[in-house]
Amino acid sequence: MTNLNRHKTIPTPIRYLINTGLLIALIVVGHIITEGGLFQIGRAQQRIIVEIGIFIILAVSLNLVTGYLGQLPLGHAGFMAVGAYTAGIFWTSGFMPDGASMVVGLILAGIVAAIFGIIIGIPALRLRGDYLAIITLGFGEIIRILITNLSGITGGAQGLQGIPRHSNFILVYICVIIACTLIHMLMKSRHGRAILSIRENEIAAESCGIKTTYYKVMAFTVSAFLAGVAGALFAGNLGILEPASFGFMQSIDILMIVVLGGMGSMAGAVISAAILTSLPLFMQGLNQYRLVIFALMLIVVMIFKPSGLLGTYDFSLSRSLERLINRDYKVKNFVRKLAIPLKRLVIPNAPGRNFLKFTGILYAVVSLSIIAGSIIGMFNIGPLLGVLPSRYPGAWQFFFILNIITGAYGLIVGTLGMLFRKDVGKAKLLRVLAILSIWLLAFKYLVILDGAGLLVVLIALPIELVLPILFKTGAEKNQSAHITSISEAPGKDGGNHGE
Amino acid sequence: MFFVSHLVNGLQLGSIYALVALGYTMVYGIIKLLNFAHGDFIMVGGYIALFSLSTTFFGLPPAVAVVLTIVGCMLLAVVVEKLAYRPLRNAPRISVLITAIGVSLLLQNLAQYFFGATPMNFPTHLLIPAGGITMGDVFVAYTPLITIIAALISMVILTYLVQRTKLGKAMRAVSEDTEAAQLMGINVNTIITFTFAVGAGLAGIGALLYGAGYPRIEHTLGVMLGLMAFVAAVVGGIGSIPGAMIGGFAIGLVEALVTALGFSEWRIGAVFLILIIVLMVRPTGIMGRSMMEKV
Numbered sequence: 001m002t003n004l005n006r007h008k009t010i011p012t013p014i015r016y017l018i019n020t021g022l023l024i025a026l027i028v029v030g031h032i033i034t035e036g037g038l039f040q041i042g043r044a045q046q047r048i049i050v051e052i053g054i055f056i057i058l059a060v061s062l063n064l065v066t067g068y069l070g071q072l073p074l075g076h077a078g079f080m081a082v083g084a085y086t087a088g089i090f091w092t093s094g095f096m097p098d099g100a101s102m103v104v105g106l107i108l109a110g111i112v113a114a115i116f117g118i119i120i121g122i123p124a125l126r127l128r129g130d131y132l133a134i135i136t137l138g139f140g141e142i143i144r145i146l147i148t149n150l151s152g153i154t155g156g157a158q159g160l161q162g163i164p165r166h167s168n169f170i171l172v173y174i175c176v177i178i179a180c181t182l183i184h185m186l187m188k189s190r191h192g193r194a195i196l197s198i199r200e201n202e203i204a205a206e207s208c209g210i211k212t213t214y215y216k217v218m219a220f221t222v223s224a225f226l227a228g229v230a231g232a233l234f235a236g237n238l239g240i241l242e243p244a245s246f247g248f249m250q251s252i253d254i255l256m257i258v259v260l261g262g263m264g265s266m267a268g269a270v271i272s273a274a275i276l277t278s279l280p281l282f283m284q285g286l287n288q289y290r291l292v293i294f295a296l297m298l299i300v301v302m303i304f305k306p307s308g309l310l311g312t313y314d315f316s317l318s319r320s321l322e323r324l325i326n327r328d329y330k331v332k333n334f335v336r337k338l339a340i341p342l343k344r345l346v347i348p349n350a351p352g353r354n355f356l357k358f359t360g361i362l363y364a365v366v367s368l369s370i371i372a373g374s375i376i377g378m379f380n381i382g383p384l385l386g387v388l389p390s391r392y393p394g395a396w397q398f399f400f401i402l403n404i405i406t407g408a409y410g411l412i413v414g415t416l417g418m419l420f421r422k423d424v425g426k427a428k429l430l431r432v433l434a435i436l437s438i439w440l441l442a443f444k445y446l447v448i449l450d451g452a453g454l455l456v457v458l459i460a461l462p463i464e465l466v467l468p469i470l471f472k473t474g475a476e477k478n479q480s481a482h483i484t485s486i487s488e489a490p491g492k493d494g495g496n497h498g499e
Numbered sequence: 500m501f502f503v504s505h506l507v508n509g510l511q512l513g514s515i516y517a518l519v520a521l522g523y524t525m526v527y528g529i530i531k532l533l534n535f536a537h538g539d540f541i542m543v544g545g546y547i548a549l550f551s552l553s554t555t556f557f558g559l560p561p562a563v564a565v566v567l568t569i570v571g572c573m574l575l576a577v578v579v580e581k582l583a584y585r586p587l588r589n590a591p592r593i594s595v596l597i598t599a600i601g602v603s604l605l606l607q608n609l610a611q612y613f614f615g616a617t618p619m620n621f622p623t624h625l626l627i628p629a630g631g632i633t634m635g636d637v638f639v640a641y642t643p644l645i646t647i648i649a650a651l652i653s654m655v656i657l658t659y660l661v662q663r664t665k666l667g668k669a670m671r672a673v674s675e676d677t678e679a680a681q682l683m684g685i686n687v688n689t690i691i692t693f694t695f696a697v698g699a700g701l702a703g704i705g706a707l708l709y710g711a712g713y714p715r716i717e718h719t720l721g722v723m724l725g726l727m728a729f730v731a732a733v734v735g736g737i738g739s740i741p742g743a744m745i746g747g748f749a750i751g752l753v754e755a756l757v758t759a760l761g762f763s764e765w766r767i768g769a770v771f772l773i774l775i776i777v778l779m780v781r782p783t784g785i786m787g788r789s790m791m792e793k794v
Binding site: 066070072123126127130131133134135137138139141142145146148149248252255259263291292294295296298299302303306307 | 527531533583586587590591592593594595596597598600601602604605607608609611612722726729730733737764765767768771772774775778779782
């Protein structure tokens with residue numbers, strides 16, 4: 001316990017001060033970037049940035065139910081629709097002066113959606129697991145059908161038009177911060193622990209005296225409230241509402257954000273909302289493949305990392321700062337952790353595996369730099385950094401395609417390498433082959449086009465194939481040792497750091 | 500007469516729903532998975548039938564096309580089960596459910612990529628001849644008649660398969676208690692694959708009958724059809740084979756009834772309303788058994 005005394009901590013008020021300061025800075029900087037006129041950001045990009053904020057709220061609110069409560073509702077877009085139409089109708093009616101109307105409309109949207117949440121939640125949450133998914137799906141569809149058919153109030157299939165565009169950067173991101181803070185504080189409280197215990201084991205939680213139905217309905221209602229607010233912001237961003245944009249697919253899109261980011265990770269939800277929402281911008285050149293790639297991503301992530309990319313890991317600034325303060329031994333640990341895979345990479349005791357890993361890392365580095373390049377291209381800050389010529393047309397589409405192609409080649413090389421190795425199970429190989437073939441089918445035209453990628457294959461393939469044969473005896477001798485070293489490797493997944 | 504024609508429409512739609520619902524219910528009964536991709540198996544089956552029948556493509560004889568469609572659907576299901584669901588056999592249920600949604604999206608978008616987004620016309624007359632028979636003063640076309648008869652025959656065969664054969668016995672054993680079945684020497688993986696194949700075979704028949712009755716094949720065909728059949732399976736009691744049949748016909752008749760009353764744009768809403776009412780009053784459905792949950 002002496003360790004505990006030596007461990008320096010940051011006092012709570014200072015933590016809050018740091019966080020608040022950073023958030024204010026974020027809002028100010030973001031406002032300057034998007035609307036300050038300092039950078040050449042177009043209307044479309046502005047709208048995407050606002051949309052990212054809206055989807056962050058949606059993802060974080062769905063994460064409360066999916067990640068923390070452990071249920072799977074499939075009708076989140078329904079609540080969003082309720083909020084959007086409530087706010088849309090309220091704003092267009094011109095009931096109040098503009099400034100007050102904006103705030104009242106947002107809150108009203110949230111409250112109406114929350115009422116729907118209670119109405120739906122009480123019967124739905126008595127059911128478990130799959131039935132909940134079905135019943136929420138049904139409610140989502142009914143809401144959409146109601147909106148389509150009640151054309152007198154909602155404008156029907158034609159859509160509700162002429163909604164004042166209230167959603168600007170500051171409004172949306174203040175809502176984002178409120179939503180995240182609300183959920184964070186909820187999860188840190190006694191109620192949050194009750195919600196988590198329901199996820200871990202509902203029956204055990206119930207037998208510990210936790211009112212499971214009450215907490216389920218509460219989490220569901222908070223989630224619906226936030227979805228309603230997000231819907232209102234959505235209405236204020238587009239200025240026009242159509243029932244078609246609140247269908248089953250919209251619910252799935254939000255679910256996908258949560259799942260890919262990590263069920264139970266707020267940082268994951270925020271990051272993946274940002275990436276997935278802005279992805280269509282990057283992928284304009286390959287819009288027809290976009291949904292194929294999304295679907296594949298969903299399946300692959302579920303198979304290889306069912307808890308999502310970040311799992312339940314959450315980022316905490318003050319914790320990272322504390323780690324930095326107590327760095328005398330922490331850094332050593334960190335370096336040691338980092339050194340293990342590097343050491344294994346450099347010292348080839350099993351060349352086939354290591355080389356596969358090496359090419360994998362190479363591809364990762366190349367892809368990451370290319371993504372960075374595309375972001376630079378997107379925001380036209382290339383000239384500032386001296387990386388890209390100014391206004392290089394279609395720069396990022398090009399980079400993105402290149403990225404995908406190199407990824408495809410990485411898969412080819414990896415698969416062919418695997419074919420020649422004994423320690424790879426048949427099932428795993430089959431899976432990789434299937435992914436590869438789908439990938440190849442999807443990108444056959446692009447693959448043919450790209451000469452540079454072919455060159456990569458031509459160089460990497462012999463290395464990939466010949467090296468294991470050259471070092472064969474060594475590889476077999478060291479195989480058992482290698483396997484143990486893998487199982488010992490610490491921190492493979494990042495693990496659960498709580499929060 | 501008005502009544503009879505709507506009744507026939509309802510039974511036609513209902514028998515397709517029942518066939519599709521059987522696929523949902525069998526898979527759920529055996530691995531407790533809501534196979535969201537099942538509706539899209541029908542979509543794929545529809546395209547296979549269309550391409551093999553249509554004279555502008557292959558122009559195969561109807562019998563060959565029927566076999567091709569059924570076998571194609573079965574193969575697809577087996578492949579999907581092997582690649583996407585089997586690696587997740589021991590994963591949390593929520594992950595498997597999300598994977599199923601992913602497979603559904605993937606199939607839809609691949610279909611859109613390969614076959615385009617515009618709906619194609621199904622060559623109905625090549626499968627079932629036009630015309631019909633007159634019973635008293637009521638005219639009934641061949642299409643609904645054959646649809647209902649084919650569905651009933653399929654159900655009889657399925658019931659025989661499940662109740663009387665050794666494979667069916669193994670299926671029932673696995674759905675009752677997977678681990679005990681394994682201890683009795685049943686290869687659980689084989690049985691699961693077989694169940695998927697049978698369900699998809701029924702989906703293939705459903706695809707043929709759907710194409711014959713509603714000749715519009717597009718990549719999103721499976722979504723609504725799948726959802727409705729799925730509702731039918733739940734209303735009937737998911738996991739129960741007779742329940743899926745009853746549920747299918749019930750949902751089909753409800754849709755026909757709502758349409759007959761002149762609220763055709765509300766029929767999907769009505770179906771979901773029934774679903775919600777059934778789930779609230781009797782969550783296990785009409786034929787479902789309530790299960791004790793183990794801690």
